[in-house]
Amino acid sequence: MSNEALGIIGGTGRLGGAIARAVLVKALLSAGNLVISNRSGRHPLAQQGAYLVADNQDLVDRSDVVILAIRPEHFASLNIDATGKTVISLMAGISAKTTMVQTSALAVVRAMPNAAVEIEQSFTPWHCSGEIETTTRSLVQRLFECVGTAVEVQEEDFIDYLSALSGTGPAFPALLMTALANQAMAAGIPSDIAQLAAKSVVVNSSQLLARQDAQQIIDTLVAYRGVTAAALQAMTHSHFEEQIGRALYEGAAVARKGLQT
Template identity: 45%
Template structure:
């Protein structure tokens, strides 16, 4: 789907705003001439996308856009003062409720999303929630925009977005944490760091593609490995015995709690 509406990204020079902009243009979903980016820093820091309009003025961006994407940190949201009445407003901020966004921007149609760092390589899984006033055509627009960044899926309740702050938002960093732990262990056993880094990246980034196959089932893959009773089974059982599942659950809960705290700030 090619998006015909004019898109504006407030915070378009940040890492996530830049990733969304680049993915949308590179995929062909958005004509760069219909894209506006705003930010508070020097315009030279914006992504180098030909034909994109750049500005330091959020009001100018809103005027030029049919869809306004809020890609700022939750702590900076209080400094965003725009009148987006009649526009579709899409938030990528953790913890800021749709009601607060409507109150501050004047927009009736609000969508909350949680993309992650993998948007930079068009591999983000992005859940999104639309408030009741959002039209079917605007829902299709949101789906197309975030499919340009990887995969996207609507959730039926706003509370699901707050949970996904941990699972799909923060979760993009979890493979790096696993790789870091693997590298550290390998180095303590005498393996060269350069080799350990390549090996860990190959396992985490490469072997994880097993889950990308049609019909892949994570629980089934794990159980099959355990049932084989080999070296992989020994590793999996040892990790679980030492609290692997509990550690992951604690991380997801901590991210959700942080999001809830942000919503009250």
Template identity: 40%
Template sequence: MSQDAVIGIIGGQGWMGRALGMALLEQGIVTASQLVISARSRSHQAYRDWPEVRRVKDNRELVSQADVVVLSVRPEDLAGIDIDADDKLVISLLAMASSQEIAHQVGSRRVVRAMPNAAAEIRRAYFPWFASSQVTREDKQLVQTLLASCGTARELPSERDLDYLTALSGAGPAYPALLAQSMLEHARQMGLSDEIAREAVMQTLVGGSLLLEKLGTDPGDMVERLVAYDGTTAKGLRTMMDEGIGQAIHRGLDAAHRAASGSR
């Protein structure tokens, strides 16, 4: 597919559609003339961030103008997408909707399922994707380029892997936020002010994550090293592990995975 392909984003004013469109423009991957968006809102305010991009109110009109169609709507809105993509490349950003379901709804067998997370807004998303057998090598190259504009994009060997990563990486900041919430509550109980508690927790979580990334260290190795050091951190880690933090996380991921894969 040509690098001059026109990209149409259905749901261009949603959080992910907007993040992807803005990233493509900012990085010069597409020009404004190569981008067309639709959104549920019909107000001019809804399009204030897209002054030179083609804007349409009807999804069928978007499909007629685009070479690639991106579905960036809520899963429950899929049934209301009334288009015939005529075997154009379709990239679905929907959770809980299989490639087969997408193909049936939009009229194209060239379907890519991708699972972003909220870090796309800061271009730090992990963006796994899976392509149906009808997607060409050229299509895949284009998909990789488009999705990598928001962070790290990775093609997966099976749709089952994507269902799992919908539960794991698709959660975005949710799991770190849960840990941060628990740490904040404890810090406040110990008498720290909200300002200091929040600062300490956020710097600990963000700084620790960045250090792990930079060092390339396996998290398990880091935990073992700190436990073996037998300092104050070791006491905290041992207690958390004895209380079943690992099992609780596994059960949570299992529940999210079941929801993501449905009956598949």
């Protein structure tokens, strides 16, 4: 168990709340070492022993490491002095430099989890700018391992790119599932059956990918020259991969440009 005190600004939100719950359940921290804030200073999480405040500077003063789990549009009005501390920002589209200038933090970690923090299945790449102790670096890794897997990346720009990839969580599978169901309905399959079939592909069959290599599955099915091969080749010939590349490029461009207003 870590002895460092962790503060989560926005610790009652979707991401911040899931992280707060996970660090307590996984016993990374004791409840006495966890401080969370929101604007009202009220939330059921306080009943689990975490300290809940409405004053963000109070939170910073009580913490060694501070997570910013607020939305990017709320950052400009966030007035905190985190001199000498490590600030971990989950905000998409706000650079480490901007965060460091506004908070006076000694080190800024930019981390990009996704909505699967709720089920402890997030992938969280993170990047550190500034001076960080080895023990704090290890805490960052273990913190995000409480909600899935985590990897330190060497370039801040990877965070912007990955915001559009893993940061989107269930978005791409949701798009695929909806498209499969819609096309099946358009072809005359009853709605309930079309939706069950699409869900079985995206949610159930895809679990085989956890233990089988994706490229090998494709190669095997294409080599079989059957129904699946015909369907996959139609997608390949329609420039499926280029369209994915374009989607990631457009998303990353928004992250790089910045979301702060």
